[in-house]
Amino acid sequence: MPIYDQGYRRYEARSPLHRVRFWPITREALRLILAKRAFLGLLAVSFLPFVVRVIQIYIVTRFPEAGRVLPIDGRLFGDFLNQQVGFMILLSIFGASGLIANDLRTGAILVYLSRPLTQRDYIAGKLLVPLALNLAVTLGAALVLYATGLALAPEQYLRWELVWIAPAIVIHSLAASLVVSLLALAVSSLSKSARVAGLGFVGLFFGLEMVRLVLQNGFGRKEAVLLSLQADLQALGVALFGVVDRQLEIFWGWPLLVLFVMSLGCLAILRSRVRAVEIVT
Amino acid sequence: MFQDLAVSYGLVQALSGVSGAFRSGPTGLLGPNGAGKTTLLKTLLGFLAPDRGRLSAFGLDPIRQPLEVRRRLGYMPEQDCHVAGMTAAAFVAFAGELSGLPRDEAISRSHEVLYYVGLGEARYRNVETYSTGMKQRVKLAQALVHDPDLLLLDEPTNGLDPQGREEMLALIHDIATKRGMSLILCSHLLRDVERVCENVIVFNQGQVAKAGEVRELTGARRQVFDVRFKGDGAAVLTDLKDLGAEWREGEDGVRLFLPEGHGPETIFRLAKECGVQVRHLRPGAETLEDVFLRALGHEIQG
Numbered sequence: 001m002p003i004y005d006q007g008y009r010r011y012e013a014r015s016p017l018h019r020v021r022f023w024p025i026t027r028e029a030l031r032l033i034l035a036k037r038a039f040l041g042l043l044a045v046s047f048l049p050f051v052v053r054v055i056q057i058y059i060v061t062r063f064p065e066a067g068r069v070l071p072i073d074g075r076l077f078g079d080f081l082n083q084q085v086g087f088m089i090l091l092s093i094f095g096a097s098g099l100i101a102n103d104l105r106t107g108a109i110l111v112y113l114s115r116p117l118t119q120r121d122y123i124a125g126k127l128l129v130p131l132a133l134n135l136a137v138t139l140g141a142a143l144v145l146y147a148t149g150l151a152l153a154p155e156q157y158l159r160w161e162l163v164w165i166a167p168a169i170v171i172h173s174l175a176a177s178l179v180v181s182l183l184a185l186a187v188s189s190l191s192k193s194a195r196v197a198g199l200g201f202v203g204l205f206f207g208l209e210m211v212r213l214v215l216q217n218g219f220g221r222k223e224a225v226l227l228s229l230q231a232d233l234q235a236l237g238v239a240l241f242g243v244v245d246r247q248l249e250i251f252w253g254w255p256l257l258v259l260f261v262m263s264l265g266c267l268a269i270l271r272s273r274v275r276a277v278e279i280v281t
Numbered sequence: 282m283f284q285d286l287a288v289s290y291g292l293v294q295a296l297s298g299v300s301g302a303f304r305s306g307p308t309g310l311l312g313p314n315g316a317g318k319t320t321l322l323k324t325l326l327g328f329l330a331p332d333r334g335r336l337s338a339f340g341l342d343p344i345r346q347p348l349e350v351r352r353r354l355g356y357m358p359e360q361d362c363h364v365a366g367m368t369a370a371a372f373v374a375f376a377g378e379l380s381g382l383p384r385d386e387a388i389s390r391s392h393e394v395l396y397y398v399g400l401g402e403a404r405y406r407n408v409e410t411y412s413t414g415m416k417q418r419v420k421l422a423q424a425l426v427h428d429p430d431l432l433l434l435d436e437p438t439n440g441l442d443p444q445g446r447e448e449m450l451a452l453i454h455d456i457a458t459k460r461g462m463s464l465i466l467c468s469h470l471l472r473d474v475e476r477v478c479e480n481v482i483v484f485n486q487g488q489v490a491k492a493g494e495v496r497e498l499t500g501a502r503r504q505v506f507d508v509r510f511k512g513d514g515a516a517v518l519t520d521l522k523d524l525g526a527e528w529r530e531g532e533d534g535v536r537l538f539l540p541e542g543h544g545p546e547t548i549f550r551l552a553k554e555c556g557v558q559v560r561h562l563r564p565g566a567e568t569l570e571d572v573f574l575r576a577l578g579h580e581i582q583g
Contacts, residue, residue: 010428032364106365107360111376114351
């Protein structure tokens with residue numbers, strides 16, 4: 001016999017709506033993703049280049065002659081961030097491809113949109129998930145790397161000609177993380193299957209990169225860089241960090257424009273796909 | 282309240298200039314699939330913008346103030362809905378938080394509501410492993426967790442076995458009567474609406490066919506029989522009409538609606554008196570179609 005009635009209790013204490021209404025969406029999605037051991041493993045692996053670079057900085061600061069082979073300049077950070085783009089793509093495939101696709105499959109989209117949430121809240125809440133992961137492996141790691149360099153060899157890092165590295169890290173990481181996250185989310189919204197969305201995302205990145213390589217190496221078309229999202233991000237990094245790369249020699253404004261237009265396209269896809277009612281005309 | 286409400290999906294007109302009001306107490310939206318019931322709920326939730334007309338809930342416009350309206354509504358959709366990978370307890374708490382409850386309160390209410398709907402023991406199981414009946418209950422729990430002023434239930438007994446259906450209806454009846462919550466029950470099953478609701482709005486082809494109290498619509502309980510005669514069946518039907526019976530032509534014979542106090546023996550007796558043979562007699566139940574025809578008032582002969 002129950003001690004007290006387990007019946008329904010009315011709830012009277014209604015408080016005003018929270019301003020950051022999307023936060024529970026981000027928090028719960030991150031919690032579900034980080035509960036997967038395989039994903040945690042991938043996240044850990046994506047910090048390996050960071051560890052290698054820390055060792056590189058340590059060696060260069062302790063043995064100045066090593067600086068001739070491994071110089072401390074923009075290339076170090078440019079190369080590091082370009083490497084991290086690959087990990088961003090992997091994290092987005094395994095972490096973000098199911099974010100909207102699963103909601104469409106399980107009907108959870110109705111649970112979200114029948115609450116006091118706007119379409120914008122939903123998209124922001126979901127977008128923050130890959131964005132947080134991508135920023136952790138790019139911006140977070142690169143800034144810690146920079147801080148490590150500052151701590152180990154302030155005299156080498158506090159030179160006037162290296163003062164732009166920190167802003168370049170911030171700009172490149174933000175641009176790359178935002179574009180990759182938006183694309184992952186947009187692709188996720190186009191399917192009800194996380195696997196199909198993941199494959200679509202892989203195809204978009206690596207397929208277009210293959211096309212670029214064929215056009216560039218086979219036909220010598222430099223503008224083919226603009227076709228590949230990965231190459232666009234690398235070209236932006238090349239411009240920001242002052243790295244010389246003959247494959248990616250193109251005016252930086254063009255890849256920036258491509259990335260901007262692609263982001264707008266992703267937002268348009270999200271706006272049309274994130275709906276409680278699917279209208280087929 | 283909705284007035285001259287017209288809603289369309291692209292070129293398809295789902296609601297064409299319907300008007301009505303939800304009275305206090307549980308209200309049923311009755312109609313066949315595609316009649317416009319769910320469209321009305323979705324417009325009430327602000328998912329669809331009307332082509333014309335007005336709609337208001339709690340004195341608020343769902344299109345202009347969707348957040349305020351949705352905050353006071355609880356919605357149980359017709360199709361499955363759960364967040365992949367979540368347990369029922371986490372899912373319902375999450376739903377509460379999305380509705381504006383503080384996290385601690387949402388967790389506490391999640392457990393209470395899951396006990397209330399009968400999922401107390403299974404609340405730490407992943408919702409994806411639930412049976413259809415359990416999924417229906419968890420859908421009800423997520424709609425209730427924030428204690429809405431108005432509960433919208435879209436086909437809550439879909440896919441349930443008779444016992445599960447009975448339990449779900451008992452639960453909804455309890456919410457409506459003992460917990461004092463207003464609710465709108467959307468169904469194509471007359472018995473579900475009859476069991477739970479006091480008022481009903483009947484939809485047919487995007488229009489309100491009839492609105493009023495359930496007992497007005499269903500009238501006194503009638504016995505229904507599908508009958509086939511051999512011989513002059515019209516003579517039997519004329520005699521039955523004198524007793525207050527109604528009928529309509531069916532695909533295979535006649536569907537007879539006998540008033541209270543009469544049964545198959547009346548049919549056999551009158552058939553014998555008229556020298557007509559009863560070749561087929563099968564007891565039936567009043568269908569939604571019968572109620573519609575009665576609501577529209579002119580199809581049934583008698």
